[in-house]
Amino acid sequence: MIDARQLRYFTTVVEELHFAKAADRLNVAQSALSAQIQRLEQDIGIRLLNRNKRQPVTLTDAGRLFHAEAVAALRHIERADQVGRLAARGLAGIVRIGFVASGVSSGVLSRMLRQFRITHANVRIEVVAMETPRQFEALSSGEIDVGIVRPRREYPSGLTATIVQTERLLVAMANDHPLAARSTLSANDLKDESFISPQFDEDEGFGEVLSALGAAGGFLAFLEHRVQDFIAAISLASAGYGIVVVPESMRNFTQPGICFRPITDFDFSVHLAMASRRRELSPAVRAFVEESLTLPGR
Template identity: 55%
Template structure:
């Protein structure tokens, strides 16, 4: 089996086409170089060099063909060595990242990705949109490495999280609604109004916010319409089907015909968190987590796991 040292000796000799000069460059004896090249030719079963005491050393046709492959092989070995060293410190590899849509509208996802790419450009990111409960399932079974999701009071065993972003909750209403004329709303003004809510068959997350809002306003907080995402909820609100409780960042992506109103007596916030396995051993996954946690987001705070 040919080794990298033999390839390096041959490539250096092929560059100089002179045993003495090549040996000096390699810092070995000329006889050692000559012996190694003869061994290489024996192992391959072909003559690579034309040797003539009265003429310069030249490459045979087989030598020219082998030189191309030898150079390519050495480059690939150098790349493998570099990637291996990068991977050892988390600077190479792959991270499977899932996210909810509000991490896009809030700017959290692009901010974290840019910060990480600047420090670890060789890490490949595999990114997929996913509802919070599905993210938690896939974090537990290993299909996802890191999740950006709606914060929870509790997480499955083995999963931990930190809040990275918090923002005000607002009511999206049609521009034609009487509610659109108010500078701000009280929860009681929403009594009897149809709610449009993105819910994913769970009683936590935004479902909890809506229940708590109803408790303050004197209504049950049960949505009339259930949709898949905030943008759909806002579109229906703009069309007059009802109102939607949404994060403030959605306002920047709203279509015409909708207004966003703050609530004077409801101070709960939408919180976005990064979730990951407590016993995560992948260096590049740990590097992404550390980058996110140290990204300098002023609202970052630890999720209560008790």
């Protein structure tokens, strides 16, 4: 079996075309170098070098072909060694990130990626939009490494999360909605409205926000349309299907026919969290999580 040392010995002899000079350069005995080249030729079953005591060493036709492949192989080995060392320090590898829409609209995801790229340019980043419950499944299975999620009171076994963003809430509605004529709203103003909200088959989520809003306004909020994300919710609202209570950053998504209004007597904030596995083996993923948690303003 050919090894990297044999390839280095062979390419050095080709560069020097002299066994003694090559041996000096490699800091090995000439006899040891000659034995390694002979073993290489035996292993592959063909002569690579023409040896003549009175003439310089020359390559055979097979030797010329083999030399090109040997040089390429050594470059690959060197690259693999470099990548391996970088990966061990978290400077190479892959980080797969899931995110909810607010992770983009709030700028949280872009800030994390921008900062990480400065010090980890060789780490490949993959991002995929994914609702919060699905992200927890993907984190547990290893499909993704980091999630930008809506926080929960409890997380699945083996996962941990840290709050990275806090926002106030606004109401989004169609420009021609009767309430759009007002610059601000009270919670009670929304008592007769049909609500649109991302909500999944779980007790937590934005359903809690609607319950708190109803309590503040003295009514029971009616969830007319359940959707997967705020993009879908705002699209329905702009078409007049109802109103949406959204994080303030959703104003950054330009959508024709939509307007946003604050609720003056509803002091309720929502959060984004970064979730990851508790026992993460990848140095690149650990580095991403650690750097993201040091960002200012989180």
